[in-house]
Amino acid sequence: MDEVYIEKILAGNFEAYRYLISKYKDMAYSLAMSVIKNECDAEEIIQVSFVKAFNNLNSFRGTSKYSTWFYRIVVNESFKSLRKQKSEILEFKGTIPDLSCDNFNPLLKLEEEDQKYYINEALKKMPSKECLILRLFYLEQNSIDEVREITGWSVADIKVTLHRARIRIKQVLLEDFKLDYKTL
């Protein structure tokens, strides 16, 4: 489907690019937020990435999926921005609703919106690389090879980071939010 729109854009129908923007903006935002953890910076990264992708669309060979190619740009831009800021993890400064009441029930089932909130807050607290790999692998359901193509990391590095990320998300949910991931 993407190819049809890419062909249209390359043929001069620039309005077709709207389709790609609306299709990929949420996932691109999720990836940028995994790395940069700041809404405003993430917005800027998304804008720059979409413009860069458009300007270089003629260099997209179609050997991989458009999403892989585009996410690679987003990830590069995010790490570039992160390097500028020179801080690996931004501390969470918001207020977390306190669930650590005395009669904490580990089987407590949260509402969908609350679940989303806690998962995203937990991801915010994780290192950029780990957070990014979780979203690429589990949310976008990319294969290890695709993750390698997007991030440029080695397969061994990806597997190790993924393993650490799995442990850390459980740890963060449990220690910071008093939530067992199995109950979410």
Added chain:
Amino acid sequence: MKEELNEEIFIRELISKSKLEFPFNGLEDKIMEHVIVKSYEKAGINRDIRLSWIFFIAGSLFGTFISVVLPHFQEPVLGFSLSKLAVPFQILFILLFVNQLNILIDFYRRMNNAKHSYTHFKK
């Protein structure tokens, strides 16, 4: 083994809820505006490049023609011998030709460098 698989399923389900929605309005419009301005600029640059090649080739042909023809003019024009102008003209023509060619080559080299400096697949 079974526990590992279960854990994998749990985490997959957990992370599947982590997709964020882009919270700002008008992203499409902002990008499209930028894209359209860029494409106009690009179209303008391409037209200028085309014109510069046309004028370069036309100027080179005309200069070559004059350089060849000028020494053969024996008749003075307004009391001035055109054949005496041949050598200064040829020198001037070669200097201009080399200079303009150098500018065009330099331009293409810079354009090529700019294109390659953006490497998507660089870590």
